[in-house]
Amino acid sequence: MSRAPVRNGAAPRRPGDEDDICPVCKSSRYLNPSMRFLVNPECYHKMCESCVDRIFSHGPAPCPVAGCARTLRKARFRRQTFEDLHIEREVDIRRRVAGVFNKREEEFESLRDWNNYLEEVENLTWNLLQGVEVKETEKKLDAYRRQNEAEIKQNAALESQEIADSEAQFAAQKEQARLRREAARNEELDERREKEEGRREIIDMMAKGDGDADAIARESQKVILKKSTARRTAAEKSRQQAAAKVDNGAAAAPLFSIQGLKRIPQSVPEKEYDPFGGYAIKPAYYYLRDHYEHSWLDNARSDAQITAGGYDVGEYCARAIMEASGGLGVFIEDEIEGREKRVEKEVGTASAAIASGGGGEGVDGDVL
Amino acid sequence: MAVSPVVTYDTTSNIKVTATKAKSLAVRTNSVSNPRNGSLPEPGKGQELAERLNDETKQRYVKDKKLGEGTYAIVYLGHLRADPSSLLAIKKIKVNTEYRDGLSMDAIREVKYLQELSHPNIIALHAVFSSKNQNLNLVLEYLPLGDLEMLIKDSEGIRYGTAEVKAWMGMLGRAVWFCHENFVLHRDIKPNNLLIAADGEVKLADFGLARSFSDPYRPMTYQVITRWYRPPELLFGARFYSGAVDVWSMGTVFAELILRSPFLAGNTDVHQLELICNTIGTPTEENWPGVSKLEGFLKYDKAATIPVRGREFYLSRFGTAGPVGVDLLMSMLALDPRKRCTARQVLEHKWWSSDPRPTAKEDLPKKGGGPERMGEDLKRKGGEIEGGRGDNVARKLNFGLAKS
Numbered sequence: 001m002s003r004a005p006v007r008n009g010a011a012p013r014r015p016g017d018e019d020d021i022c023p024v025c026k027s028s029r030y031l032n033p034s035m036r037f038l039v040n041p042e043c044y045h046k047m048c049e050s051c052v053d054r055i056f057s058h059g060p061a062p063c064p065v066a067g068c069a070r071t072l073r074k075a076r077f078r079r080q081t082f083e084d085l086h087i088e089r090e091v092d093i094r095r096r097v098a099g100v101f102n103k104r105e106e107e108f109e110s111l112r113d114w115n116n117y118l119e120e121v122e123n124l125t126w127n128l129l130q131g132v133e134v135k136e137t138e139k140k141l142d143a144y145r146r147q148n149e150a151e152i153k154q155n156a157a158l159e160s161q162e163i164a165d166s167e168a169q170f171a172a173q174k175e176q177a178r179l180r181r182e183a184a185r186n187e188e189l190d191e192r193r194e195k196e197e198g199r200r201e202i203i204d205m206m207a208k209g210d211g212d213a214d215a216i217a218r219e220s221q222k223v224i225l226k227k228s229t230a231r232r233t234a235a236e237k238s239r240q241q242a243a244a245k246v247d248n249g250a251a252a253a254p255l256f257s258i259q260g261l262k263r264i265p266q267s268v269p270e271k272e273y274d275p276f277g278g279y280a281i282k283p284a285y286y287y288l289r290d291h292y293e294h295s296w297l298d299n300a301r302s303d304a305q306i307t308a309g310g311y312d313v314g315e316y317c318a319r320a321i322m323e324a325s326g327g328l329g330v331f332i333e334d335e336i337e338g339r340e341k342r343v344e345k346e347v348g349t350a351s352a353a354i355a356s357g358g359g360g361e362g363v364d365g366d367v368l
Numbered sequence: 369m370a371v372s373p374v375v376t377y378d379t380t381s382n383i384k385v386t387a388t389k390a391k392s393l394a395v396r397t398n399s400v401s402n403p404r405n406g407s408l409p410e411p412g413k414g415q416e417l418a419e420r421l422n423d424e425t426k427q428r429y430v431k432d433k434k435l436g437e438g439t440y441a442i443v444y445l446g447h448l449r450a451d452p453s454s455l456l457a458i459k460k461i462k463v464n465t466e467y468r469d470g471l472s473m474d475a476i477r478e479v480k481y482l483q484e485l486s487h488p489n490i491i492a493l494h495a496v497f498s499s500k501n502q503n504l505n506l507v508l509e510y511l512p513l514g515d516l517e518m519l520i521k522d523s524e525g526i527r528y529g530t531a532e533v534k535a536w537m538g539m540l541g542r543a544v545w546f547c548h549e550n551f552v553l554h555r556d557i558k559p560n561n562l563l564i565a566a567d568g569e570v571k572l573a574d575f576g577l578a579r580s581f582s583d584p585y586r587p588m589t590y591q592v593i594t595r596w597y598r599p600p601e602l603l604f605g606a607r608f609y610s611g612a613v614d615v616w617s618m619g620t621v622f623a624e625l626i627l628r629s630p631f632l633a634g635n636t637d638v639h640q641l642e643l644i645c646n647t648i649g650t651p652t653e654e655n656w657p658g659v660s661k662l663e664g665f666l667k668y669d670k671a672a673t674i675p676v677r678g679r680e681f682y683l684s685r686f687g688t689a690g691p692v693g694v695d696l697l698m699s700m701l702a703l704d705p706r707k708r709c710t711a712r713q714v715l716e717h718k719w720w721s722s723d724p725r726p727t728a729k730e731d732l733p734k735k736g737g738g739p740e741r742m743g744e745d746l747k748r749k750g751g752e753i754e755g756g757r758g759d760n761v762a763r764k765l766n767f768g769l770a771k772s
Contacts, residue, residue: 275720277488277542281549300584300608308658309606310613310705315581319551 022048024055024064038077041092043070044085052077090129097125100145102155187235191228198224283321285328292317425497429507431458436743440474443743446507455510456494457739459746460503474576475504481552481578482506489543491563491573511573512566513734514741516625517559523628526733530688533625534719535726536562536570537618543572544618545711548611551581555592557617559624560745568729573745581610590664593617595640596633600651601705603641605664612705615714619700626686641666648701649676656704676703692719 020029022037024047029035036049045065055061056074063070082088101121108114127137145152202220206213300306300313415423431444435457446458461475482493492509499505516536519526540562547554555577563573577592587607593599599616601609623631632647634640645651650673651659659665682694689697696719702708709717720726 270725273538273720273726275538275541275715275717276545277538279487279542279546281546297584304658304661305663306584306608307706308656308662309601309604309609310708311582311584311606311608312610312706313584315551315610316584319581322551 022051024048024051036079039080039085039088040072040077041089042072042076043068044089046080046085093128094125097121097128097141099156100141100152102152102159104155104158183235183238187231190231194227194231195224198227283325285325286321288318288321290314422497425495426499426505429456429458429495429497429505434743435739436747438747440472441747443746445510445739455512457508457510457742457746459506459508460499461506463501463503471504475506477578478575479504479506481547481575481580482508485547485550485552487543487546488569489539489571490546491571508573508746509565509571510739511563511571511742512739513564513568515560515564515745516562516570516621518735518741519564519733520559520624520628522735526735528733529724530690530693531724531727532732533622533689534693534724535729535732536625537622538715538720538726539570539729540572540618540621541711541714543570544611544614545715547572547578548614548711552578553581553611554578554614554617556594557614557621558594558597559621560748562621563742563745564734568732568734574748582608595637596620596630598640599705600641600644600703601662603637603644603664604651604659604662604666606662609705611711612708615700615708615711616705618711618714619697622689622697622700623686626689638666644703645674647677649703650674651703659704690719690722692717692722695719 021027022035023045027035027048027050032048032050037046038049038052039046040063043063043065045063045068047064051064052074055064056072056077060071060073062068063072080088082091098121101117101124103117105114108117124137124140127133198220202217205216205220297313297316300311300316428449429446430449430452431446433445435443435445437443441462442460444458444460446456448454448456461472479493479496482491483496486492491511494507494509496507497505519528540557544554544557552575554572554575556574557572561572561574562570564570579588582588588609590602590605590607590609593602593613597617597620599609599613602613620631632640632643634643645668649655650668652673653660655676660667679694679698682698683691686694686697696709696714696717699709699717700714
């Protein structure tokens with residue numbers, strides 16, 4: 001976008017201010033250096049601020065531009081964003097349409113549906129832009145708005161949330177970068193200071209004059225090296241901590257959103273706690289009676305020495321019947337047969353098949 | 369024991385399995401996995417089939433480092449030869465001086481009942497084999513997160529509430545219920561026999577004192593269950609009892625979980641009875657018909673009789689469990705074993721469906737007990753309290769080597 005060069009002494013220019021003569025009152029910038037131009041999105045005719053005050057202060061009035069005569073209100077006058085008023089108008093219309101048709105891609109089942117929807121919206125927008133069937137288009141827009149009010153609101157909220165999120169994330173990243181820079185600067189300063197100190201110490205020691213100069217230099221060099229490594233590890237640690245802190249902050253506030261997640265997580269109702277852990281033990285081959293008559297058991301039922309300890313004849317009966325029917329449902333022949341079949345496959349000889357099949361003729365007869 | 373016709377319906381996955389059958393078959397396939405397949409080095413043609421099978425089983429496991437050693441057993445960390453990332457505990461039972469001519473009863477019991485029981489809340493026995501000198505080796509599930517006793521005792525580091533207690537009790541309840549449903553009495557339920565798996569699941573271990581429900585007129589020993597968790601009928605020397613003994617132990621564990629200290633910690637059997645009388649109530653012919661006929665019944669002074677405590681007493685001491693939880697605790701600690709609820713009734717209690725909901729096992733508090741703790745837990749013999757927490761226990765053992 002080309003901007004008019006800022007003139008000396010004047011306020012910084014905004015797009016639309018480079019005209020020097022107001023098309024309505026014909027007053028020029030020469031007479032009024034602080035002249036500003038305003039437009040109304042109703043017709044986008046440009047006029048100066050004093051004209052707007054003069055004409056529209058007492059309520060709605062027709063546009064003063066010849067051949068326009070649209071009724072304009074003062075409240076809607078504003079400064080233009082774009083230099084080209086056609087673009088200004090297009091952006092306004094697009095914004096309005098997008099505010100109503102604010103469906104999101106994830107609401108559509110397929111990409112094709114989404115594209116079809118976009119095409120339809122673009123058609124409407126184009127009609128409005130080009131002034132084709134404006135009335136019908138406006139009607140459609142209005143009808144859609146009324147039908148889908150709740151949805152539109154929800155999506156608008158989502159969008160503003162997303163914008164806020166990304167802004168917050170951006171701010172967090174910036175903050176992190178600043179901290180990093182600061183840490184690096186501090187580190188550098190520390191290092192320089194320590195080096196300086198080390199050098200001074202060497203000089204001091206040499207000045208005192210006890211010991212070999214070379215040895216002192218070597219020793220101090222070691223000390224400096226040690227110090228600097230210690231400092232470096234500490235700095236590394238603090239850097240990691242800072243990073244972790246920022247990360248945690250990001251996790252606490254919804255600073256970033258992961259793509260591809262469902263907006264409203266469906267809360268799965270918790271399954272009812274089963275004290276039996278999914279197990280249910282039932283006898284499969286018999287049922288248990290409450291009482292089994294047997295003279296042998298009578299004493300065990302009546303003797304206080306036996307019953308007072310909690311001994312329960314019923315439990316014995318249950319176990320006895322369970323053991324008596326033990327093995328039901330276990331078919332050893334089938335198991336052996338299954339095993340032999342496996343072996344057969346492995347061996348794969350005809351004789352083995354006949355031997356274990358119990359006579360091939362019978363099988364043939366069944367088939368025929 | 370015969371293969372059980374008791375069928376387990378896994379209601380979640382619709383799979384119909386006979387629990388005990390599946391297990392016994394699994395064990396069988398373990399040992400006879402590939403008898404015709406000569407891929408393993410032939411360990412001598414002259415060997416008997418049993419020896420060959422044993423060697424095959426032995427070949428499949430590798431012992432790593434020693435986790436703990438007691439006079440009864442040594443526990444090793446181990447893994448499958450085929451898969452070094454698998455973790456197992458191998459419990460090697462020492463040839464005991466008491467049983468020079470055979471195996472100790474504890475080992476036999478443990479193998480016998482663990483082989484039958486396959487349940488997520490019961491420690492799994494993967495295989496059994498004998499190594500040189502006829503030592504018996506049990507290949508057990510590896511449970512690295514210590515036991516419940518550790519969590520109870522660490523009142524500084526570990527905090528838990530009713531939801532956690534409910535989750536643990538639920539897992540214990542399921543384990544005991546499954547044992548009883550398969551007619552097995554555990555007879556040594558206590559917090560340090562409740563080991564914790566890596567995912568937080570509590571598993572009942574140490575079946576060294578287990579036995580199946582007895583036949584009528586076949587007396588059982590009353591010298592079982594660690595004293596603090598022993599029910600009054602065993603203290604009175606009852607020789608005929610039922611699953612109610614395990615339910616009493618569950619009740620005391622429940623109380624211990626809430627109090628975070630042993631509920632009835634008696635120094636001697638008589639002291640234990642005294643504690644029960646004082647805390648729960650004196651057993652009399654009225655509240656426990658026939659109790660005076662028991663062999664070891666001790667006569668009390670009629671005047672000193674303490675009536676069975678009412679609901680208010682339990683509410684004041686175990687109020688955190690809530691009124692419904694207190695009801696459950698009271699029914700588990702009924703003096704008369706016939707009035708005590710059964711393991712099934714425990715699980716059917718409405719406490720499980722009342723608030724709060726039990727914590728998910730992944731969210732339960734953990735304290736990395738480490739493999740060493742598992743070693744400590746597994747090497748123990750049944751019925752004993754660890755040194756320092758009480759002397760003169762059911763069976764005293766020398767832990768000289770253990771504390772190294």
